[in-house]
Amino acid sequence: MPSAMSSPAAPNEPVPPDPSDAPSKASSSKASSETSGQRVPDPAPLVRVENLKKRFAHHGQSVEVLRGVSLEIARGEMVCVVGPSGAGKSTLLHLLGTLDLPSGGVIRYEGIDVTALPPRKLASFRNEKLGFVFQFHHLLPDFDAVENVMMPGMIRGSGRAKLRRRASELLEEVGLAHRLSHRPGELSGGEQQRVALARALVLDPSLILADEPTGNLDSATSEAIHKLMFALNESRGTTFLVVTHSRDLAARMPRVVSMRDGRVEQDERRPAEPMEPSRLESSPAQTSTEEPSAAAS
Numbered sequence: 001m002p003s004a005m006s007s008p009a010a011p012n013e014p015v016p017p018d019p020s021d022a023p024s025k026a027s028s029s030k031a032s033s034e035t036s037g038q039r040v041p042d043p044a045p046l047v048r049v050e051n052l053k054k055r056f057a058h059h060g061q062s063v064e065v066l067r068g069v070s071l072e073i074a075r076g077e078m079v080c081v082v083g084p085s086g087a088g089k090s091t092l093l094h095l096l097g098t099l100d101l102p103s104g105g106v107i108r109y110e111g112i113d114v115t116a117l118p119p120r121k122l123a124s125f126r127n128e129k130l131g132f133v134f135q136f137h138h139l140l141p142d143f144d145a146v147e148n149v150m151m152p153g154m155i156r157g158s159g160r161a162k163l164r165r166r167a168s169e170l171l172e173e174v175g176l177a178h179r180l181s182h183r184p185g186e187l188s189g190g191e192q193q194r195v196a197l198a199r200a201l202v203l204d205p206s207l208i209l210a211d212e213p214t215g216n217l218d219s220a221t222s223e224a225i226h227k228l229m230f231a232l233n234e235s236r237g238t239t240f241l242v243v244t245h246s247r248d249l250a251a252r253m254p255r256v257v258s259m260r261d262g263r264v265e266q267d268e269r270r271p272a273e274p275m276e277p278s279r280l281e282s283s284p285a286q287t288s289t290e291e292p293s294a295a296a297s
C-alpha cells in the first residue's frame with residue numbers, strides 16, 4: 001500500500017494506509033481504528049473484490065468476460081481458482097494484478113481502491129506488493145538465476161549488493177543453491193519455476209498471483225512446486241492465489257474458488273489437508289527426476 005512503497009513491509013503485516021495517498025474513505029477508517037491511542041488491527045482483508053466486470057471488444061462486439069465477481073482474500077490464505085478454459089480465470093488474475101483495468105467494480109487492497117491509483121503509484125504498488133508467477137516463467141534468457149531474481153528490486157532501484165545477497169538467499173530457500181549462476185536455458189522447467197517463485201518473492205510481496213504455474217510441468221515436478229508454495233506460505237505467511245488445472249493441488253488447497261462463464265460458481269472452504277511442506281533446508285530440486293529444459297525443449 002502507498003505507505004509501504006518507501007519501505008517494504010514484513011510479509012503478512014497489515015500496512016496502514018497513508019492518508020496523503022489514499023482515498024478519504026481509507027483515511028477515515030484508519031482514524032476510526034485508533035481509539036485512545038491504541039491501534040486496533042485493521043479489519044480490511046488483504047483483497048476485497050466487489051462486483052468486478054470485464055468486457056472486451058471483439059470484432060466490433062462487446063464480450064463480457066467477467067460478469068460481477070466478488071471475493072475476499074485474507075492475509076496468509078492459500079486460495080486456488082479452478083474452472084473450464086475460458087471461464088475468466090486469467091482475466092481475473094490480470095485485474096487483481098493491476099495489469100489491466102476492470103470495466104466495472106472495485107478492487108481494494110488493504111482497504112484502498114487500487115483501480116483509482118494514478119499510474120505511477122499503481123506501478124510501485126504492483127512492484128512491491130504483488131508477485132507474479134506464470135505458466136511460462138518469463139525469465140530473461142541472458143541473465144543468470146540470481147540476476148533474474150534481482151530484477152524486481154533493480155526496477156525499484158534497490159542497492160545491488162544487498163539485492164544480490166537477498167536473491168541468493170531466496171534461491172537457496174527454493175532449493176537452488178547449486179544453480180545460482182545458471183541461465184534459464186541451463187535449468188529444467190521445474191528449476192525455472194523455482195527461479196520465478198524466488199523472483200516473485202524478492203520484494204516480500206503480500207500476495208503472489210500464479211496462473212497455472214505447473215501447467216507446463218510433469219506431475220512429479222509439479223508436486224515439488226506445489227509443496228514449495230505451501231512451505232513458503234507456512235514460513236513467510238505469503239498469501240497465494242493460484243489458478244490451476246491440477247486436481248492434486250486443488251484437492252489440497254484449503255479454499256477453492258470455482259469459476260464458470262465469468263462468474264464465481266462456488267467458493268468452498270474446507271479443512272485443510274495440506275501437503276507435507278517440503279523441507280526447505282533440503283534441496284527439493286534434487287528430488288525431481290526431470291531433465292534440464294535445454295535438453296527437453
Ligand SMILES: Nc1ncnc2c1ncn2[C@@H]1O[C@H](COP(=O)(O)OP(=O)(O)O)[C@@H](O)[C@H]1O
Pocket residue numbers: 056057058063065083084085086087088089090091092
Ligand atoms: N484481450 C481479449 N480480447 C477479447 N477476448 C478476450 C481477451 N482476453 C480474454 N478474452 C476472452 O475472455 C474469455 C476468458 O478468458 P481467460 O480469462 O483467459 O479464461 P481462462 O483463463 O479461464 O481460460 C475467453 O473467452 C477469452 O477468449
Ligand SMILES: [Mg+2]
Pocket residue numbers: 089090091
Ligand atoms: Mg487462463
